[in-house]
Amino acid sequence: MNNFFITLPDNSYPVIIGNNLPIRDILPQYVSGQQILIVTNQTIAPLYLSALQEALTQYQCDTLILPDGENFKNFSSLSLIYDTLVKLNHHRTTTLIALGGGVIGDITGFAASTYQRGVNFIQLPTTLLAQVDASIGGKTAINHPLGKNMIGSFYQPKAVIIDPIFLNTLPERQLRAGFGEIIKYALLQGGDLFDHVLAITGNTELKDIHWEELITWCCQIKGSYVEQDEKENNNRALLNLGHTFAHALETYTQYQCFLHGEAVGIGLYCAALLSQRVGRLDANYSLQISGMLTALKLPNRIPQTIDIQKLYDLFQHDKKMLNNKLRFVLIERPGLCYLDDALEKKDIIDVLMEAVEGD
Numbered sequence: 001m002n003n004f005f006i007t008l009p010d011n012s013y014p015v016i017i018g019n020n021l022p023i024r025d026i027l028p029q030y031v032s033g034q035q036i037l038i039v040t041n042q043t044i045a046p047l048y049l050s051a052l053q054e055a056l057t058q059y060q061c062d063t064l065i066l067p068d069g070e071n072f073k074n075f076s077s078l079s080l081i082y083d084t085l086v087k088l089n090h091h092r093t094t095t096l097i098a099l100g101g102g103v104i105g106d107i108t109g110f111a112a113s114t115y116q117r118g119v120n121f122i123q124l125p126t127t128l129l130a131q132v133d134a135s136i137g138g139k140t141a142i143n144h145p146l147g148k149n150m151i152g153s154f155y156q157p158k159a160v161i162i163d164p165i166f167l168n169t170l171p172e173r174q175l176r177a178g179f180g181e182i183i184k185y186a187l188l189q190g191g192d193l194f195d196h197v198l199a200i201t202g203n204t205e206l207k208d209i210h211w212e213e214l215i216t217w218c219c220q221i222k223g224s225y226v227e228q229d230e231k232e233n234n235n236r237a238l239l240n241l242g243h244t245f246a247h248a249l250e251t252y253t254q255y256q257c258f259l260h261g262e263a264v265g266i267g268l269y270c271a272a273l274l275s276q277r278v279g280r281l282d283a284n285y286s287l288q289i290s291g292m293l294t295a296l297k298l299p300n301r302i303p304q305t306i307d308i309q310k311l312y313d314l315f316q317h318d319k320k321m322l323n324n325k326l327r328f329v330l331i332e333r334p335g336l337c338y339l340d341d342a343l344e345k346k347d348i349i350d351v352l353m354e355a356v357e358g359d
């Protein structure tokens with residue numbers, strides 16, 4: 001088992017990572033009162049909900065099963081959580097448990113941050129993407145029809161409990177999508193992690209990956225960014241590497257075309273091309289990034305059907321915009337990324353065109 005703390009001025013919390021964790025013993029340490037609401041979805045509930053309920057029989061343990069999908073990361077799902085909490089008389093001492101991927105984690109966290117001005121919540125992530133990234137750091141949100149994650153808050157969980165055993169039932173496409181964020185961490189961190197991920201993409205079967213080690217590595221990196229800059233006033237924005245492109249692609253395609261991690265893969269490749277275009281990144285690295293994505297069967301090109309000007313227009317809704325200026329995370333080399341808000345529109349458009357699939 002790998003445990004570490006995310007240390008923050010007001011809300012420090014443990015991240016507990018291990019195979020077959022004794023959930024019955026661990027969870028009660030982070031439950032505040034006598035009431036629990038487990039929030040999950042239609043896909044995860046039949047697999048894991050009853051076992052979790054059985055581990056919590058000493059509590060008033062209520063459940064809410066939401067419809068599955070990014071399209072349901074919206075006001076209606078949020079309202080369903082509030083409705084359930086109010087109807088079942090959950091008090092300020094209640095604890096919300098997010099049992100699911102990043103969608104469930106983000107909505108449940110947002111509900112917890114606003115119900116009765118803030119109640120306890122625990123992250124129990126069940127996808128690779130949520131285990132390496134979304135469950136850590138306290139960003140909570142729902143989508144607005146015009147932009148992803150536009151309504152949200154910073155609200156830290158009481159604990160993040162990560163069991164790679166959940167990955168056994170995760171569809172392969174979802175597992176691969178988790179690598180969008182893992183490659184992001186490899187680019188941010190460089191060094192041993194970059195070499196490790198490069199080796200995995202070179203010749204390792206997914207079934208042979210030592211998940212506990214890889215997840216711990218990514219969580220610790222994310223944790224260190226969060227500890228330095230909890231509310232993203234500064235360097236935490238680097239964690240958005242590839243995400244300006246990814247969020248615009250997801251919004252454009254109305255979440256029907258790409259999984260989040262897949263869109264991040266395309267975004268990483270676009271960020272590499274843009275870094276190359278402004279003379280900061282060697283072309284060999286762009287090729288290497290493209291090769292890693294391809295080896296993992298992740299997309300790295302923008303579909304031909306996408307109108308590049310309309311995609312560019314969606315960047316205007318990006319949360320990284322400051323004072324009306326677009327800000328991109330660019331790469332100088334693995335281990336050295338930086339924020340740039342002085343890019344020319346022409347360079348960005350040219351790079352988007354260059355990233356379109358085809359020759």
Ligand SMILES: NC(=O)c1ccc[n+]([C@@H]2O[C@H](COP(=O)([O-])OP(=O)(O)OC[C@H]3O[C@@H](n4cnc5c(N)ncnc54)[C@H](O)[C@@H]3O)[C@@H](O)[C@H]2O)c1
Pocket residue numbers: 041043044047068069070073100101102103104106126127128129130133134135136137138139140149166167168169170171174177259260261
């Ligand atoms: N808060 C953050 O810091 C942060 C960071 C990265 C991403 N995100 C958000 O996370 C979301 C993407 O998360 P995701 O990739 O986990 O998607 P997801 O939550 O939609 O889960 C992916 C799919 O896998 C299914 N699933 C989950 N666990 C399973 C399991 N163990 N077995 C079988 N099926 C399972 C889900 O039902 C869903 O169909 C996006 O909304 C993104 O914006 C948030």
